[in-house]
Amino acid sequence: MTDRVPVSYETLKDPLVLIVPGNTAEDSPQWQQAWARQQANCERLDLGMWHDPHRNTWVNKLNLAISRVNRPVVLVAQGLGNLAVAWWAEYERPAEGGPVVGALLVAPPDLDRPGLDQRVAKFGAVPRRALPFPSFLVPDNYDPNGNYRSAYGLAKDWDARFIDGEDEPGSTTSTREWHFGQRLLNRLLRDYRLSPPVSRSKAPLGAPLSGGLTNNGAPAPVIV
16 A cells, blocks of 8 residues: 555656655654655555564565556665665566666665664665666664664665765755755656666766765765
8 A cells, every 4th residue: 555645647657756664654754754745756655564574575565566557666765665675676686777767765774783673684684786776875874773884885785876965955854855855856757757768777867976985984975
């Protein structure tokens, strides 16, 4: 099931924005609920089993949600939802160019953290294969299950652009609208529409991005 506003899409070719949450609707960040409510092309996936999540069940639900949509999909994953996306890509080995054409990965948990919540630990060891679609990975420095360096390592392994927006207006994921995340999502959607169909999966995201860290260990700037 998804939290969905029954509105029409602009065209059948517009990607569906599918939110893959890391917790219940009641405990999810407010921006997820706001995006699903305000954006015509956005749905929030209900993975269920929140108190005792099962990795393969979540992956199967995600796969069903992706396969039933007759259009491209951009994933927005948060927390444990990131690992569901990584395992989906590991199991399904989707071809470059679809069905998923981009992903915004937010606050992935650190599976090496001592005393990690066992509900999260059951999703390890996390796949390290590069994702076959353009993606941004945004750490959450205030997430008790997260770790900045661990998130950066995942971004490198998944071939995702590591984005630290701490100094950007509206960058904090705890805000109601999370405007910085909206800008990153719009960047993925825009570059999908602008890129040629034959090269959409790994096409450069518009103007060059310098993701990751600079030589002094500080986050590199990003233009969105």
